[in-house]
Each structure stands twice: as structure tokens, then as C-alpha cells.
Amino acid sequence: MFFRVMVFLCCQLAGGLLGWWQMGPWGAAVGAAVAIWVWFTWDMLRGTRVVRWLRQGELAQAPRLHGLWGEVSDRARRLLRQMQGQVQESEQRLQEVLSALQASPNGVIFLNAAGCIEWSNQIAAAHFGIDLERDLLQSIGNLVRHPDFSAYYAARDFSSAVVMAGRYSTPACPVRLSVQLHPYGQGRCLLLSRDVTALEQAEVMRRDFVANVSHEIRTPLTVLSGFVETLQTLSLAPEEEKRYLALMAQQAARMQSVVQGLLTLSRLEGSPLPGLTEWTPVGQLLRACEDEARALSALLAPASQRVHVLQFPSLQALQGMGEIAGAQTELQSALSNLVGNAVRYTPASGSITVTWTRDAQGGAVFAVADTGPGIDPVHIARLTERFYRVDRSRSRETGGTGLGLAIVKHVLQRHGAVLQIDSVPGKGSVFSVCFPASRLRPTGWKADGVVPTLTAL
Numbered sequence: 001m002f003f004r005v006m007v008f009l010c011c012q013l014a015g016g017l018l019g020w021w022q023m024g025p026w027g028a029a030v031g032a033a034v035a036i037w038v039w040f041t042w043d044m045l046r047g048t049r050v051v052r053w054l055r056q057g058e059l060a061q062a063p064r065l066h067g068l069w070g071e072v073s074d075r076a077r078r079l080l081r082q083m084q085g086q087v088q089e090s091e092q093r094l095q096e097v098l099s100a101l102q103a104s105p106n107g108v109i110f111l112n113a114a115g116c117i118e119w120s121n122q123i124a125a126a127h128f129g130i131d132l133e134r135d136l137l138q139s140i141g142n143l144v145r146h147p148d149f150s151a152y153y154a155a156r157d158f159s160s161a162v163v164m165a166g167r168y169s170t171p172a173c174p175v176r177l178s179v180q181l182h183p184y185g186q187g188r189c190l191l192l193s194r195d196v197t198a199l200e201q202a203e204v205m206r207r208d209f210v211a212n213v214s215h216e217i218r219t220p221l222t223v224l225s226g227f228v229e230t231l232q233t234l235s236l237a238p239e240e241e242k243r244y245l246a247l248m249a250q251q252a253a254r255m256q257s258v259v260q261g262l263l264t265l266s267r268l269e270g271s272p273l274p275g276l277t278e279w280t281p282v283g284q285l286l287r288a289c290e291d292e293a294r295a296l297s298a299l300l301a302p303a304s305q306r307v308h309v310l311q312f313p314s315l316q317a318l319q320g321m322g323e324i325a326g327a328q329t330e331l332q333s334a335l336s337n338l339v340g341n342a343v344r345y346t347p348a349s350g351s352i353t354v355t356w357t358r359d360a361q362g363g364a365v366f367a368v369a370d371t372g373p374g375i376d377p378v379h380i381a382r383l384t385e386r387f388y389r390v391d392r393s394r395s396r397e398t399g400g401t402g403l404g405l406a407i408v409k410h411v412l413q414r415h416g417a418v419l420q421i422d423s424v425p426g427k428g429s430v431f432s433v434c435f436p437a438s439r440l441r442p443t444g445w446k447a448d449g450v451v452p453t454l455t456a457l
């Protein structure tokens with residue numbers, strides 16, 4: 001400031017002296033006045049440069065001045081830089097928050113006081129079929145037209161969520177969403193959406209499972225108590241009594257197999273995964289399958305004496321199949337179950353072929369092909385569900401519980417194997433199990449008996 005006053009006085013003095021020199025005492029006064037105006041105009045020009053720069057707000061174009069205006073522009077530049085830094089920092093933080101919301105597995109939408117979309121993450125866009133560019137600032141009430149949501153939105157009671165079908169839900173591929181609005185600020189709302197399809201399906205499966213278990217247990221129990229009551233109240237002929245007792249034993253056995261199946265499933269779910277320490281010769285597993293299949297085939301067709309044509313790998317092939325890692329009892333039960341099903345569902349004199357082939361990746365495929373009734377494609381995806389049967393009465397007739405393939409699937413999953421079902425209705429089915437190379441090794445096995453290669457029993 002002192003410097004500024006000094007410059008002003010010096011200007012005046014210089015103007016006065018110049019006027020004195022040119023025109024005497026009057027010239028001194030005129031010179032001083034002209035000097036004041038020159039100084040004032042020069043100062044105004046400097047100030048105007050600062051004001052023009054401040055209007056533009058371009059940090060890089062700050063004028064380089066000395067004196068008071070220099071200091072003003074310098075301080076303004078520093079303040080602007082500081083503010084710019086703060087804005088950048090807040091913007092970065094905002095971007096981070098938005099990226100976190102984008103990474104959320106749930107849908108998030110910010111609605112303004114008018115219920116229009118201000119921001120939405122990709123998940124919400126997919127849930128509601130929103131176009132993130134086109135639908136910005138559009139009313140959510142207009143965009144989401146599902147009647148359940150419209151009723152929820154109109155009622156303005158957001159204390160709980162509404163469950164509705166997703167925008168791209170189809171009967172074949174249903175999508176269920178749980179949607180809730182959370183008011184905040186001045187009339188604004190946060191809309192959260194969550195895909196609850198799997199949860200709902202699990203709940204439906206749980207309910208079905210409980211209903212199935214009670215049905216499966218209750219039915220034979222009702223029959224059993226009916227027979228008990230009959231035996232208690234009526235005096236029957238010894239022949240009749242024997243027949244009733246046989247039927248009772250049959251129902252008791254049925255209940256026992258259901259309970260046994262459920263226990264097996266729960267044991268499989270609770271036990272640790274089988275490691276790579278226990279090795280079993282594949283030939284031994286297949287041989288046991290063959291023994292069981294022949295016994296079952298003979299059991300199912302004692303009257304007509306017509307049995308299945310069972311085709312298994314030759315003894316020599318069995319001995320060269322190497323070993324497989326995993327829980328022997330589990331593997332045996334899974335493979336036997338597939339062979340047993342083929343025997344049970346294929347009419348007498350049909351044929352069943354069991355093969356073991358290595359694939360190019362070092363894995364192996366165990367396949368059971370039958371010439372049975374085949375399975376309609378609509379049932380195939382559901383066959384491994386607990387208690388799911390295509391033909392309930394056929395399954396029951398042959399001692400089935402509807403749990404066999406569920407157990408097989410569990411066992412195979414635990415061994416890193418995959419079950420594949422191919423079937424042509426009226427022609428037959430092929431149940432294949434693909435074992436990974438990591439569970440196989442080429443150690444030999446010596447069979448202690450002769451296994452026939454192709455036998456019609």
C-alpha cells in the first residue's frame with residue numbers, strides 16, 4: 001500500500017515538475033492534474049485486466065501484475081486453485097461412491113422429489129429395463145408399470161418391500177425382485193431392488209420337500225395302520241392274514257427306504273469332500289454294479305422268466321481301467337443306482353449297456369444306456385430333484401423312493417463329476433457320468449473271478 005501511495009505521489013511530483021518546467025506555476029498545477037488522470041487510467045486498466053480474468057475464471061490465464069492488483073490476482077489465483085482442488089477431491093469421492101454403488105449386487109436408484117430418476121446403477125437398469133441415457137429424469141412411476149409396484153408406489157407406505165416380477169421375467173426363466181423405497185432428504189427417495197429368485201425357489205423347494213417327506217411317510221403309514229386295524233378287529237383266515245402281513249412288511253420297507261435315502265442325503269451334505277487318498281479299482285466298482293444289476297433283473301422278472309440283456313465291459317477291459325479316487329461306498333452307490341434304474345425302468349427283455357471310456361483330456365465317462373421307455377425332455381432337468389418322479393406308480397412298483405438321482409447327483413458333485421442325461425421317449429435313455437482326469441490313475445486290478453461279458457439272464 002505504501003508503495004502504491006509512493007508511486008501515486010511520484011507521478012504527481014513528476015507531472016508537477018514537468019508542468020513547472022514548461023509553463024511555470026500554473027503549468028505545475030495542470031501537470032499534477034494530468035499526472036493524476038494518467039495514474040488513475042493506468043490503474044483502472046490494470047484493475048480491468050484482473051476483473052476480466054476473474055470473470056473468465058481460467059486459472060492458467062491469470063494476469064502477471066505488480067503492486068496491489070498483482071497481489072489481488074495472486075491471492076484470487078491461490079483461492080481458486082484451492083477451491084478447484086476441493087471440487088476435484090469431492091468429485092473423486094462422489095465417483096468412488098458411485099462406483100461402489102455400481103459394484104453392488106443390488107439395484108440402486110436415486111429419485112428426486114418428483115419421483116424422477118437422477119441416477120441408477122446397471123443392476124437396477126437390468127432389473128427394471130431402464131435405459132441409463134434415455135430414461136434419466138423420467139418418472140419411475142411411468143417406467144415401472146408392474147401393477148404390484150404401481151400399487152406400492154401409489155400407497156406411499158414404504159415401510160416394507162414389495163415382491164414383483166422383473167422386467168425380463170418369463171415363465172421359463174422367472175425373475176423375482178424385492179423392491180423397497182427409502183425416503184430421505186427433502187422428498188427424495190432411494191430405491192433398492194434385490195433379485196430374490198433363488199431365495200424364492202429355495203423356499204418353494206423347502207416347502208415342497210417338507211410336503212413330499214410327509215406325504216412319502218404318511219402314505220405307507222396310513223396303509224400300515226389300516227392293516228393293523230383290520231387285523232385287530234377282524235378274524236381272518238390264516239392265508240388272508242399272511243397276505244396282509246406281507247403287504248404291511250412292504251409298506252414298512254418303503255418307509256424305511258425313504259428314511260434311509262433322507263439320511264444318506266443329509267450325511268452327504270454334512271460330510272467333508274472326499275480327497276485323493278482313497279483309491280478304488282474302477283473294474284471292481286463296475287463288477288459290483290453288474291452283480292447287483294443281474295440280481296435285480298432276476299428279482300423283477302421271476303414269473304415270466306424274461307430278463308434283461310445286460311452288457312458290461314469284458315473282464316480284460318475291467319482289469320485295465322485303472323483306479324478312481326474318492327469315497328468307495330459313495331461311488332459304488334451312485335453307479336449302482338444308475339444301473340439299477342436302467343434295470344427297473346426297462347421292460348423285461350430290453351437291453352442295458354454299461355461302458356467306461358477315456359476321453360481326450362484324460363477324464364473318463366461311465367455310461368448306462370437302456371432301451372427302456374425313455375424320458376420326455378420336460379422332465380430331464382428336474383430328475384435330480386428330491387422326490388421327483390416321471391411315473392410315480394412305476395417308481396413305487398419297483399421300490400423307488402424318488403431320492404435315487406438326488407443322491408447320485410450329490411455324490412458326483414462331491415467327486416467333481418458331472419451327470420448328463422440323454423433320452424428319446426419310446427427309445428431309451430443314456431445316463432453318463434464324466435469323471436475328471438485328476439481323480440483317475442492307471443493302476444491295474446486283478447479280478448478274482450470270471451465275469452461274463454454278455455449274458456441274457
Ligand code: ADP
Nearest residue numbers: 341342345389390391395400401402403404405
Ligand atoms: P426312483 O426311486 O423313483 O427311481 P430316481 O431319483 O432314481 O427315483 O429317479 C427319478 C425318476 O427318473 C424316476 O422316477 C423315473 O421316472 C426316472 N428315471 C430314472 N432312471 C430312468 C431310466 N433309466 N429310464 C426311464 N426313467 C428313468
